[in-house]
Amino acid sequence: MHTPVRYITVTAPDGEVIGYAWGSATDVGWIHRAASSSSAYKAGMEWCSKVQDAHRRGLAPAGVLALFSREPGAGPVTEAPDLDTVEELARVVTPADDQRLLDQLKPADHPAWQELAEAFDALTDEDRAVKWGGGHRTSSGAIHVRFPIYSEPLMRAVRALWDLGAVTPEYRWTGNPLPQVPPSGRLDPADAVRAATAVLRSERFCDGMIEDAVRTGLLDAVADSLRAWHADPAIARCFAARRSGAGTGHGTPAPAAVRPGAGERAVRPRQTVFLCRYCGAGPAADVAFRAHRGLLFVLGFRRMDGPMCRVCGVAVHRALTTHTLCWGWWSPLSLFLFGPLTLVRNLLAVRRVKRLPEPGPGTLGERFDPGRPVHRRLRAYIALVPLSWLLSLIAAAVIRGG
Ligand SMILES: [Zn+2]
Known part of the structure; x- marks a missing residue:
């Protein structure tokens, strides 16, 4: 069902869009931008409660938007055909979002880069063929939960990614899809940080995420991408330029397709x-x-x-x-x-x-x-x-x- 909504775009003093406050005929809400920085996310939480409090105190949705559109950082009240459109806007990833993730990595002369190269070069096919333990019945009758057995060289490679800063709270992995290896096999360096963060953090909640990433080639693609970027930071600009051109690569919708047709949703419009x-x-x-x-x-x-x-x-x-x-x-x-x-x-x-x-x-x-x-x-x-x-x-x- 398409119900028109109105919304205001809220921007931080540094120019980063924090999120969107929206109002329909009967309700108000707040949508965080999925790729926003952690500071913008925090600011968004305050906006979220501000908007909802005003509505709870009896202000009509149109009044809430009119009121907050006068606050510093808020844009004018704008109309959208439906809430999906605003949610889609909130999924936009900007070059500044990419750069913020790359800024989390250690400086080029830090030994963590050397360690990353050596750790991944040392991986053998045996390290990549992860075996699983557990699954057997213990003497008390309980069934031992299955768990992946990661080799020491594989754990060294994982540690190298952590030490490099490739796992960062600046990427909210729980609210975003896991990046996939594109058909070209070359992962965007910012996507490499996203993938490293999502895989290594989610392993703590769900055994086997690293095994999955090794089997699909995602983990190797992460290391390759970061090493290539370290060797030549112009690569990031190259990806950014390719993204700006028509018919962008690796599964990102072309600019003209930012608004998906009926029944389909853009996974990650940029x-x-x-x-x-x-x-x-x-x-x-x-x-x-x-x-x-x-x-x-x-x-x-x-x-x-x-x-x-x-x-x-x-x-x-x-x-x-x-x-x-x-x-x-x-x-x-x-x-x-x-x-x-x-x-x-x-x-x-x-x-x-x-x-x-x-x-x-x-x-x-x-x-x-x-x-x-x-x-x-x-x-x-x-x-x-x-x-x-x-x-x-x-x-x-x-x-x-x-
Ligand atoms: Zn315009």
Whole structure:
């Protein structure tokens, strides 16, 4: 059943999307972004309870969204054809997500890399043919649970992956599918970290996960991928570029397929620089817009990251620039530094966005409404107050000096 929902996109100060607060006619909820960092996940938990508390206190779903869309980091209320569409948006994996996982690995000159190479080179076919123990009846009559018997060289290889940082809390493996070895046999280095984390952590809960990964070749693919990346970090960029191109490899849906057809679900849609983060249409530019608010000694900064299509980019630009024109002047630092800086950066970003052709049909619901241009918004003219005050100070000084 397709019931339209409204949602707001919540972004951390560093530009990472934390998740989505949604509201239907009767209910509200929160969806974490599956690939988000652990800090974003924590922030998402707070958003989750905030949104639900407001609803429990009697605020209607539309009111909850309207209320929280004014909070720092929250985007405008957007419409989606159904909740599935928002959930799909939450499964998008960005190049920044990949990079965060690779950042968990030890530095290139750390001995853990040498140990990884030696441990995997030392593995024999016998080590890879894992045998199982247990399964027999003990003298008391109980049946001994079966368990895999891992050889010492195999355990050394496993330890090497742990020591390298390839098993990291930055990947929430319980909420994501286990990466598979692509037909090419070459695993994306960030997927290698995901696979290492999922396999080695899940072995603690379920015997035989490592055995499974050895048998399917996943564990070797993990080590190969990490070693290749260590030898040449440009490989990660190569994967990122291939992912951005049409018809991406290794089972990732092409950008055009981010919205799956009826009855099928994309397993792991990935965002590319060519698709708008907000409406899912292409082409899009990788830009960020900023807003600044300064009130005496309290300074506020807000940033919305792309990629954005022409329409969404212009809409975000107009909203944040008007906000800055209105609020970005009321502290000394704001007047002379942050206000003007924010406006100039937004101007540079909107130029890039305006060079794009009109976007195609959006795949993630309605896109932002650009609304009136900045010069036709009353709030923008608040900027004239501090500027005229500044001019009058200068004029007064000139007159006195003359
Ligand atoms: Zn858009």
